[in-house]
Structures are given as C-alpha cells and as structure tokens.
Amino acid sequence: MHADRTEFDYEAALAACAAGDRKALSALYDQEGARMLGVALRVVRRRELAEDIVHDACVAIWQRAASFDPARGSGRGWIYTVVRNLALDAVRASSRDVDLDDTAVESREAELALDAHRDIAEAFELNASLGRLRTCLAALDAPRRNCVLHAYVDGCSHGEIAERLGAPLGTVKAWIRRSLLALRECMA
Template structure:
C-alpha cells in the first residue's frame, strides 16, 4: 500500500489506498454506527485524516490495513459518542427483536490472508482477552463498556487488552 506516497502529497496514491480499503473501513464504521449516512461521513473523515497524517504511519507498529482500521474505529466511536442520546430511536426491547443479517466487520475481513492470520492468533489468547479485543476492535464497543461487561475496573481492562495486543503482534510477526 502506498501510504508513503500519500504522506508526500500524491493524490493518486490516496485514491489507490481508498480503492483498496474503503469497503473494509466502511464495513467497520457501519457496524459501529448502524447508520449509513453517518458512516459515509465518518469514512470521509477517515480519509481526510489519512491525507493529513500519513507521515505518522509506522510500518514497524502495524500493517497499513490495521492502521487504517484503527483510525476508522476510533472515528466511528467518536461520532457515536458525539451523537449521544440522539441515537436512541428504538427502545431496548426493539433491539432484541431486530436481527442484523449483515456480516460483522470481522467476518468481512476473513477473506483476507491477514484476517486468517489474525483469527489464528486470536485463538491463542485466553477467552476473556480474545473476547475483549474482538468486542473493542471489531464490535465497536468502548473499553469502558467492555470493562463493565466483564465487571473489572477500566484500567484492568485496558491492561488486559494491551497485553493481548502485544501477544497478537508477536504472533503475527509484526
């Protein structure tokens, strides 16, 4: 992927990055926001961020897709928080009866070799750590919500996820 060229201001490189990644990133964002228009706005924000911050990409820390997916996830969560109570259109009872037929972000990524490697490495983690990472990075759940679900302090959850990510990085050979 041509993030270095994007950092040098090459518009065609940004177009290439967009063409290669927009469907995956849109899937991640849509899974978090559940609103197509909001997801489209956030996707645009993601690529503006990529244009402005491509020079900060460090291939030693993450693959290009992982870096982009992290930006997309964070922007979507920021938008979700900004929307706040306005998102409460349906009641919780309605939510239980609505089936989401669309594959989740992790399922969409499984077609890639990177996703298969990630799945294999996730299986090496204990169930709690794996579930927390999947919820936070693929389900769009905030660390605070993951900590509440698990009944642990936020700092403990952040540490659990961080240690799990370090093990994943080692497993993936990054």
C-alpha cells in the first residue's frame, strides 16, 4: 500500500534521486505514477502516448532532480510541471510537421522561452494557491471531496467515480457541481 500523500517527502525523494538513489525514483513512481498518467492522458488524450510521456518524465526527473530548488516550489509541483511540459510538447510536436526557415526557428525558440517563463510563473501562482485550496477541500464532506479529487486529480469520468464510490451517477454529478461552486466561493 502506498504512503499517504501528506506523509510522502517529495523533496527528500528528489534529493535522493539527485544523489543516484534508484529506490527513490521507484518510490516516487509508486506514489505518483497513476496520477502522472492521468495528467498526461488529459493533455494528450491517447493512453499509449501518455504512458510514453510518464516514462520520459521519470527519466527527466531522474536526470534533472539536482536542478529542483525547494525555495522555488514544492517537489510534487515540480514533478507535475515536468509531466505537463512533456505532454504539451508532445501535443505541439504532433500538431505541426513543417520545415521552418532560420527566422521561423528563432521566432519559435523565443516563443518557447516565453512559454517556459509563463510555466514557471504559473507554478509559483499554483504553489501559493494550493494552501488555500487544501483548506477549501478540507471543508467539503468526504464523498464530495473524493468526487472532485477523482475527477480532477485522477482524471476519472463521472461514471467511473460513481462506480468507485458506489453512488448513483446523478448524485455524483450533483456533488461535483455543488462542490465546484463551494470551492469557487471559498477560493474567491
């Protein structure tokens, strides 16, 4: 059984990866692999590609763990930034297959640099708002909170959530809708 997310020390696992500890990467994958797949799948919409992205993300995490700076954000956030960026890169790569001249290449590189800067800014904003989100999520009843987490963290459909919770589909949809309204109000 996996450790509870609140007990898992992502920063220590990344530091251990940076020191060459393969067990740390394995523990990270055991802890977050399914959710990493869910994030990649929501972006690329193809399971086999999402699985490749998770593999590539694990390689990137292993290779770049030393570049993680806890002063700039959480370890878990950094991991998901790696997954998200690889998934977005895959979508971008599949949407264009054209030859570019030097000017277009320079323009694209400048565009990508701006995107990277925006991603970092978004990661900081996300990290700042996560504390408030945790508080708002904790205020929800457990079944409603679980519905939201299954939908938006695990990437489950309403039908899958209903099956997991043993609740009617209409009830699950209502819980999610009402919970999102409550979260929006709490976060405002």
